[in-house]
Amino acid sequence: MTADPHDIRNLATARTSGDGLLLRPWDPESDADVRSWLRGITDPEFRRWNTPLVPVTDLTGARDSLRARALRAGEGLAASFVIADAGSGTTLGHIGVNDIRPPLGVATTGYWVLPEARGRGVATRALRLVADWAFGELGLHRLELDHAVGHGASCRVAERCGFRYEGTMRGAIFEPDRRDAFRDAHLHARLATDPEPERP
Template sequence: MASTPQQPRAGDLSGDRPRLEPVGQGLRLRRWDGEREADVAAWLRGRSDPEFRRWNTPMKQVTDLAGARESLREQAAGADSGGCAPFCVTDAETGAILGHVGVNAIDRVLRVARVGYWVLPEARGRAVATRALALASRWAFAELALHRLELGHALGHEGSCRIARRCGFAYEGTLRGAMFEAGRKDAFRDVHLHARIATDPEPDLRSPLPRTP
Protein backbone atom coordinates (compact mmCIF):
# COMPACT_ATOMS: atom_id res chain seq x y z
CA MET A 1 0.00 0.00 0.00
CA ALA A 2 1.45 3.34 -1.06
CA SER A 3 2.26 5.75 1.73
CA THR A 4 0.83 9.24 1.79
CA PRO A 5 3.43 11.87 0.81
CA GLN A 6 4.53 13.99 3.75
CA GLN A 7 3.16 17.51 3.57
CA PRO A 8 5.44 20.50 4.22
CA ARG A 9 5.01 22.28 7.52
CA ALA A 10 3.38 25.70 7.31
CA GLY A 11 5.98 28.38 6.91
CA ASP A 12 8.92 26.01 6.36
CA LEU A 13 11.43 27.96 4.28
CA SER A 14 14.17 25.35 4.09
CA GLY A 15 15.15 22.79 1.48
CA ASP A 16 13.11 22.24 -1.67
CA ARG A 17 9.69 22.50 -0.06
CA PRO A 18 7.16 24.81 -1.72
CA ARG A 19 7.26 28.40 -0.55
CA LEU A 20 4.01 30.20 0.00
CA GLU A 21 3.44 33.37 -1.97
CA PRO A 22 1.09 35.72 -0.10
CA VAL A 23 -1.48 37.44 -2.30
CA GLY A 24 -3.78 40.27 -1.25
CA GLN A 25 -4.17 44.04 -1.16
CA GLY A 26 -3.60 44.03 -4.93
CA LEU A 27 -0.12 42.59 -4.40
CA ARG A 28 1.70 39.30 -4.76
CA LEU A 29 4.76 38.61 -2.64
CA ARG A 30 7.16 36.17 -4.26
CA ARG A 31 10.70 35.07 -3.70
CA TRP A 32 13.47 37.14 -5.30
CA ASP A 33 15.31 35.31 -8.09
CA GLY A 34 19.00 36.15 -8.37
CA GLU A 35 19.14 34.48 -11.78
CA ARG A 36 16.39 36.68 -13.24
CA GLU A 37 17.77 39.83 -14.83
CA ALA A 38 14.70 41.91 -14.02
CA ASP A 39 15.00 40.98 -10.35
CA VAL A 40 18.70 41.80 -10.24
CA ALA A 41 18.14 45.17 -11.92
CA ALA A 42 15.26 46.04 -9.57
CA TRP A 43 17.30 45.03 -6.51
CA LEU A 44 20.16 47.28 -7.66
CA ARG A 45 17.84 50.23 -8.27
CA GLY A 46 16.13 49.81 -4.93
CA ARG A 47 19.30 49.45 -2.87
CA SER A 48 21.14 52.27 -4.64
CA ASP A 49 18.21 54.72 -4.65
CA PRO A 50 19.09 57.98 -2.82
CA GLU A 51 15.96 57.77 -0.66
CA PHE A 52 16.90 54.25 0.46
CA ARG A 53 20.44 55.35 1.26
CA ARG A 54 19.17 58.36 3.15
CA TRP A 55 17.56 56.14 5.75
CA ASN A 56 19.62 52.93 5.56
CA THR A 57 23.30 52.01 5.72
CA PRO A 58 23.60 48.28 4.97
CA MET A 59 26.72 46.45 6.07
CA LYS A 60 27.43 45.76 2.39
CA GLN A 61 26.53 48.37 -0.23
CA VAL A 62 25.11 47.30 -3.60
CA THR A 63 26.61 49.42 -6.37
CA ASP A 64 26.51 47.29 -9.54
CA LEU A 65 24.74 44.34 -11.11
CA ALA A 66 27.34 41.84 -9.93
CA GLY A 67 26.94 43.07 -6.38
CA ALA A 68 23.15 42.95 -6.67
CA ARG A 69 23.26 39.38 -7.93
CA GLU A 70 25.53 38.34 -5.06
CA SER A 71 23.31 40.13 -2.56
CA LEU A 72 20.26 38.27 -3.84
CA ARG A 73 22.11 34.97 -3.58
CA GLU A 74 22.87 35.79 0.06
CA GLN A 75 19.21 36.57 0.61
CA ALA A 76 18.28 33.21 -0.94
CA ALA A 77 20.74 31.39 1.32
CA GLY A 78 19.20 33.07 4.35
CA ALA A 79 15.74 32.06 3.22
CA ASP A 80 16.83 28.47 2.62
CA SER A 81 18.21 28.26 6.16
CA GLY A 82 14.99 29.68 7.62
CA GLY A 83 16.66 32.80 8.97
CA CYS A 84 14.70 35.25 6.86
CA ALA A 85 11.90 35.54 4.32
CA PRO A 86 12.72 38.16 1.66
CA PHE A 87 9.82 38.95 -0.67
CA CYS A 88 9.77 40.72 -4.01
CA VAL A 89 6.65 42.89 -3.95
CA THR A 90 4.81 42.73 -7.27
CA ASP A 91 1.55 43.95 -8.73
CA ALA A 92 -0.89 41.05 -8.47
CA GLU A 93 -2.27 41.64 -11.97
CA THR A 94 0.73 42.71 -14.05
CA GLY A 95 3.59 41.14 -12.13
CA ALA A 96 5.49 44.45 -12.21
CA ILE A 97 8.13 44.69 -9.49
CA LEU A 98 7.24 47.40 -6.97
CA GLY A 99 9.65 46.92 -4.09
CA HIS A 100 10.72 44.66 -1.25
CA VAL A 101 9.45 43.50 2.13
CA GLY A 102 11.39 41.17 4.37
CA VAL A 103 10.77 39.19 7.52
CA ASN A 104 14.30 39.14 8.92
CA ALA A 105 16.31 37.80 11.86
CA ILE A 106 13.70 35.10 12.49
CA ASP A 107 14.08 33.54 15.95
CA ARG A 108 11.98 30.37 16.09
CA VAL A 109 12.59 29.92 19.84
CA LEU A 110 11.39 33.35 20.93
CA ARG A 111 9.03 33.48 17.91
CA VAL A 112 10.15 36.99 17.00
CA ALA A 113 11.43 38.63 13.80
CA ARG A 114 12.20 42.07 12.40
CA VAL A 115 10.52 43.49 9.31
CA GLY A 116 11.76 45.96 6.73
CA TYR A 117 10.69 47.29 3.35
CA TRP A 118 11.48 49.64 0.50
CA VAL A 119 9.62 50.75 -2.62
CA LEU A 120 10.95 51.62 -6.06
CA PRO A 121 10.65 55.32 -6.99
CA GLU A 122 8.01 54.79 -9.68
CA ALA A 123 5.77 52.86 -7.27
CA ARG A 124 5.71 55.45 -4.48
CA GLY A 125 2.55 57.28 -3.52
CA ARG A 126 0.37 54.17 -3.93
CA ALA A 127 0.56 52.78 -0.38
CA VAL A 128 2.68 49.88 -1.65
CA ALA A 129 4.78 49.68 1.52
CA THR A 130 1.70 49.80 3.73
CA ARG A 131 -0.06 47.06 1.81
CA ALA A 132 3.07 44.90 1.57
CA LEU A 133 3.82 45.22 5.28
CA ALA A 134 0.25 44.31 6.21
CA LEU A 135 0.35 41.27 3.92
CA ALA A 136 3.78 40.09 5.09
CA SER A 137 2.83 40.55 8.74
CA ARG A 138 -0.32 38.47 8.35
CA TRP A 139 1.74 35.77 6.61
CA ALA A 140 4.42 35.77 9.33
CA PHE A 141 1.89 35.34 12.13
CA ALA A 142 -0.14 32.69 10.33
CA GLU A 143 2.52 30.65 8.52
CA LEU A 144 5.57 31.04 10.75
CA ALA A 145 3.57 31.08 14.00
CA LEU A 146 5.54 34.11 15.19
CA HIS A 147 4.41 35.93 18.30
CA ARG A 148 6.13 39.30 17.84
CA LEU A 149 7.26 41.41 14.87
CA GLU A 150 9.56 44.38 15.40
CA LEU A 151 10.12 47.33 13.08
CA GLY A 152 12.82 49.94 13.49
CA HIS A 153 13.35 53.12 11.49
CA ALA A 154 15.72 56.05 11.74
CA LEU A 155 14.53 58.94 13.87
CA GLY A 156 12.96 61.52 11.58
CA HIS A 157 11.69 59.07 8.97
CA GLU A 158 8.08 60.17 9.35
CA GLY A 159 6.87 58.25 6.31
CA SER A 160 8.06 54.94 7.73
CA CYS A 161 6.60 55.88 11.10
CA ARG A 162 3.17 56.38 9.52
CA ILE A 163 3.41 53.07 7.65
CA ALA A 164 4.26 51.24 10.87
CA ARG A 165 1.40 52.77 12.81
CA ARG A 166 -1.05 52.22 9.94
CA CYS A 167 -0.17 48.51 9.98
CA GLY A 168 -0.72 48.16 13.72
CA PHE A 169 2.91 48.45 14.84
CA ALA A 170 2.71 50.42 18.06
CA TYR A 171 5.51 52.82 18.96
CA GLU A 172 7.42 51.34 21.89
CA GLY A 173 10.30 53.76 22.40
CA THR A 174 13.50 55.24 21.05
CA LEU A 175 16.69 53.19 20.83
CA ARG A 176 19.72 55.42 21.27
CA GLY A 177 22.49 55.08 18.70
CA ALA A 178 21.04 51.87 17.27
CA MET A 179 21.63 52.56 13.56
CA PHE A 180 24.47 53.90 11.42
CA GLU A 181 24.17 57.47 10.17
CA ALA A 182 23.40 57.68 6.45
CA GLY A 183 26.42 56.58 4.44
CA ARG A 184 28.66 56.21 7.50
CA LYS A 185 29.88 53.44 9.75
CA ASP A 186 31.67 55.64 12.27
CA ALA A 187 28.61 57.51 13.59
CA PHE A 188 25.22 56.44 14.87
CA ARG A 189 21.65 57.73 15.04
CA ASP A 190 18.60 56.96 17.11
CA VAL A 191 15.88 54.55 16.03
CA HIS A 192 12.15 54.45 16.67
CA LEU A 193 11.09 50.95 17.71
CA HIS A 194 7.62 49.75 16.73
CA ALA A 195 6.19 46.28 17.31
CA ARG A 196 3.09 44.20 16.77
CA ILE A 197 2.20 40.94 18.46
CA ALA A 198 0.02 38.14 17.17
CA THR A 199 -2.83 38.93 19.58
CA ASP A 200 -3.11 42.57 18.46
CA PRO A 201 -6.25 43.34 16.43
CA GLU A 202 -5.94 43.26 12.65
CA PRO A 203 -5.49 46.89 11.52
CA ASP A 204 -7.96 48.60 9.19
CA LEU A 205 -5.73 50.24 6.60
CA ARG A 206 -8.50 52.71 5.74
CA SER A 207 -9.07 53.98 9.27
CA PRO A 208 -7.48 57.17 10.67
CA LEU A 209 -4.08 56.73 12.23
CA PRO A 210 -4.11 56.13 15.98
CA ARG A 211 -2.91 59.04 18.06
CA THR A 212 0.68 59.00 19.18
CA PRO A 213 1.29 58.64 22.91
Protein backbone atom coordinates in the same frame (compact mmCIF):
# COMPACT_ATOMS: atom_id res chain seq x y z
CA MET B 1 -4.23 26.68 13.75
CA THR B 2 -0.83 28.37 13.52
CA ALA B 3 2.53 26.83 12.69
CA ASP B 4 4.92 25.65 15.38
CA PRO B 5 7.29 28.62 16.00
CA HIS B 6 10.07 26.12 16.79
CA ASP B 7 9.83 24.67 13.28
CA ILE B 8 12.68 25.83 11.00
CA ARG B 9 11.66 25.57 7.36
CA ASN B 10 13.00 26.35 3.92
CA LEU B 11 11.47 29.74 3.07
CA ALA B 12 13.08 30.10 -0.36
CA THR B 13 9.78 29.45 -2.15
CA ALA B 14 7.46 31.27 0.27
CA ARG B 15 4.84 33.56 -1.27
CA THR B 16 1.55 35.21 -0.43
CA SER B 17 -0.90 37.56 -2.10
CA GLY B 18 -3.76 39.92 -1.40
CA ASP B 19 -4.96 43.52 -1.65
CA GLY B 20 -3.70 43.81 -5.24
CA LEU B 21 -0.18 42.61 -4.40
CA LEU B 22 1.85 39.46 -4.88
CA LEU B 23 4.79 38.81 -2.55
CA ARG B 24 7.19 36.35 -4.20
CA PRO B 25 10.85 35.44 -3.59
CA TRP B 26 13.59 37.44 -5.25
CA ASP B 27 15.39 35.35 -7.89
CA PRO B 28 19.15 35.99 -7.89
CA GLU B 29 19.45 34.35 -11.31
CA SER B 30 16.91 36.75 -12.87
CA ASP B 31 18.57 39.74 -14.52
CA ALA B 32 15.36 41.74 -14.09
CA ASP B 33 15.25 41.02 -10.35
CA VAL B 34 18.93 41.88 -9.96
CA ARG B 35 18.43 45.21 -11.76
CA SER B 36 15.38 46.04 -9.64
CA TRP B 37 17.24 45.16 -6.43
CA LEU B 38 20.19 47.34 -7.39
CA ARG B 39 17.92 50.24 -8.35
CA GLY B 40 16.05 49.99 -5.06
CA ILE B 41 19.03 49.89 -2.71
CA THR B 42 20.97 52.61 -4.54
CA ASP B 43 17.99 54.97 -4.77
CA PRO B 44 18.87 58.29 -3.04
CA GLU B 45 15.74 58.24 -0.87
CA PHE B 46 16.52 54.70 0.29
CA ARG B 47 20.14 55.67 1.03
CA ARG B 48 18.96 58.70 3.00
CA TRP B 49 17.43 56.37 5.60
CA ASN B 50 19.35 53.09 5.22
CA THR B 51 23.00 52.04 5.06
CA PRO B 52 23.36 48.39 4.04
CA LEU B 53 25.85 46.39 6.10
CA VAL B 54 27.51 45.24 2.87
CA PRO B 55 27.79 48.02 0.26
CA VAL B 56 26.22 47.20 -3.11
CA THR B 57 27.11 49.43 -6.05
CA ASP B 58 26.87 47.26 -9.17
CA LEU B 59 25.02 44.31 -10.70
CA THR B 60 27.55 41.76 -9.46
CA GLY B 61 27.16 42.98 -5.91
CA ALA B 62 23.40 43.03 -6.25
CA ARG B 63 23.35 39.42 -7.46
CA ASP B 64 25.62 38.36 -4.60
CA SER B 65 23.33 40.16 -2.15
CA LEU B 66 20.28 38.32 -3.47
CA ARG B 67 22.11 34.99 -3.39
CA ALA B 68 22.98 35.58 0.27
CA ARG B 69 19.32 36.31 0.99
CA ALA B 70 18.23 33.15 -0.82
CA LEU B 71 20.69 31.16 1.30
CA ARG B 72 19.22 32.59 4.52
CA ALA B 73 15.74 31.79 3.26
CA GLY B 74 16.80 28.20 2.59
CA GLU B 75 18.01 27.96 6.17
CA GLY B 76 14.73 29.35 7.52
CA LEU B 77 16.40 32.49 8.88
CA ALA B 78 14.63 35.05 6.70
CA ALA B 79 12.22 35.54 3.80
CA SER B 80 12.82 38.25 1.20
CA PHE B 81 9.93 39.17 -1.06
CA VAL B 82 9.50 41.14 -4.24
CA ILE B 83 6.44 43.35 -3.82
CA ALA B 84 4.76 42.93 -7.20
CA ASP B 85 1.52 44.15 -8.72
CA ALA B 86 -0.79 41.12 -8.63
CA GLY B 87 -2.19 41.87 -12.08
CA SER B 88 0.83 42.89 -14.15
CA GLY B 89 3.64 41.34 -12.12
CA THR B 90 5.48 44.67 -12.15
CA THR B 91 8.05 44.97 -9.38
CA LEU B 92 7.09 47.71 -6.93
CA GLY B 93 9.55 47.19 -4.08
CA HIS B 94 10.79 44.85 -1.39
CA ILE B 95 9.67 43.55 1.99
CA GLY B 96 11.37 41.02 4.20
CA VAL B 97 10.90 39.03 7.37
CA ASN B 98 14.38 38.88 8.86
CA ASP B 99 16.31 37.55 11.85
CA ILE B 100 13.70 34.86 12.49
CA ARG B 101 14.17 33.38 15.97
CA PRO B 102 11.89 30.33 16.07
CA PRO B 103 12.21 29.50 19.78
CA LEU B 104 10.89 32.96 20.71
CA GLY B 105 8.58 33.33 17.73
CA VAL B 106 10.15 36.72 16.99
CA ALA B 107 11.40 38.35 13.78
CA THR B 108 11.99 41.78 12.25
CA THR B 109 10.59 43.30 9.09
CA GLY B 110 11.68 46.03 6.70
CA TYR B 111 10.62 47.37 3.32
CA TRP B 112 11.28 49.83 0.52
CA VAL B 113 9.31 50.96 -2.52
CA LEU B 114 10.67 51.97 -5.92
CA PRO B 115 10.29 55.67 -6.78
CA GLU B 116 7.62 55.17 -9.44
CA ALA B 117 5.43 53.14 -7.05
CA ARG B 118 5.44 55.58 -4.13
CA GLY B 119 2.30 57.37 -3.00
CA ARG B 120 0.01 54.40 -3.81
CA GLY B 121 -0.10 52.71 -0.41
CA VAL B 122 2.23 49.93 -1.55
CA ALA B 123 4.28 49.78 1.66
CA THR B 124 1.16 49.80 3.85
CA ARG B 125 -0.52 47.01 1.88
CA ALA B 126 2.68 44.95 1.76
CA LEU B 127 3.33 45.31 5.48
CA ARG B 128 -0.20 44.22 6.37
CA LEU B 129 0.14 41.27 4.02
CA VAL B 130 3.53 40.15 5.33
CA ALA B 131 2.40 40.53 8.95
CA ASP B 132 -0.62 38.30 8.27
CA TRP B 133 1.73 35.76 6.64
CA ALA B 134 4.28 35.88 9.47
CA PHE B 135 1.68 35.44 12.22
CA GLY B 136 -0.27 32.83 10.28
CA GLU B 137 2.15 30.80 8.18
CA LEU B 138 5.18 31.12 10.46
CA GLY B 139 3.23 31.20 13.71
CA LEU B 140 5.27 34.13 15.01
CA HIS B 141 4.38 35.86 18.27
CA ARG B 142 6.12 39.22 17.71
CA LEU B 143 7.20 41.17 14.62
CA GLU B 144 9.51 44.17 15.09
CA LEU B 145 10.19 47.11 12.80
CA ASP B 146 12.61 49.98 13.19
CA HIS B 147 13.40 53.10 11.18
CA ALA B 148 15.68 56.09 11.48
CA VAL B 149 14.36 58.89 13.67
CA GLY B 150 12.85 61.52 11.37
CA HIS B 151 11.58 59.06 8.76
CA GLY B 152 7.96 60.13 9.11
CA ALA B 153 6.65 58.16 6.13
CA SER B 154 7.93 54.87 7.52
CA CYS B 155 6.56 55.74 10.95
CA ARG B 156 3.09 56.33 9.49
CA VAL B 157 3.19 53.03 7.58
CA ALA B 158 4.09 51.17 10.77
CA GLU B 159 1.31 52.77 12.79
CA ARG B 160 -1.32 52.23 10.08
CA CYS B 161 -0.42 48.52 10.15
CA GLY B 162 -0.77 48.15 13.92
CA PHE B 163 2.93 48.34 14.78
CA ARG B 164 2.95 50.30 18.02
CA TYR B 165 5.75 52.72 18.80
CA GLU B 166 7.76 51.26 21.70
CA GLY B 167 10.62 53.73 22.10
CA THR B 168 13.84 55.18 20.74
CA MET B 169 16.91 52.99 20.35
CA ARG B 170 19.99 55.17 20.82
CA GLY B 171 22.77 54.85 18.25
CA ALA B 172 21.14 51.75 16.78
CA ILE B 173 21.79 52.22 13.06
CA PHE B 174 24.42 53.77 10.82
CA GLU B 175 24.36 57.36 9.65
CA PRO B 176 23.74 57.64 5.88
CA ASP B 177 26.61 56.07 3.88
CA ARG B 178 28.81 55.73 6.97
CA ARG B 179 29.94 52.83 9.11
CA ASP B 180 31.78 54.86 11.72
CA ALA B 181 28.88 56.99 13.00
CA PHE B 182 25.47 56.09 14.37
CA ARG B 183 21.98 57.55 14.71
CA ASP B 184 18.89 56.78 16.71
CA ALA B 185 16.00 54.63 15.51
CA HIS B 186 12.38 54.27 16.50
CA LEU B 187 11.26 50.76 17.45
CA HIS B 188 7.76 49.57 16.56
CA ALA B 189 6.29 46.11 17.12
CA ARG B 190 3.11 44.16 16.63
CA LEU B 191 2.06 41.03 18.49
CA ALA B 192 -0.03 38.22 17.08
CA THR B 193 -2.50 38.92 19.90
CA ASP B 194 -2.88 42.64 19.08
CA PRO B 195 -6.19 43.76 17.56
CA GLU B 196 -6.31 43.79 13.77
CA PRO B 197 -5.55 47.31 12.48
CA GLU B 198 -8.40 49.15 10.80
CA ARG B 199 -8.32 48.98 7.03
CA PRO B 200 -9.57 51.79 4.79
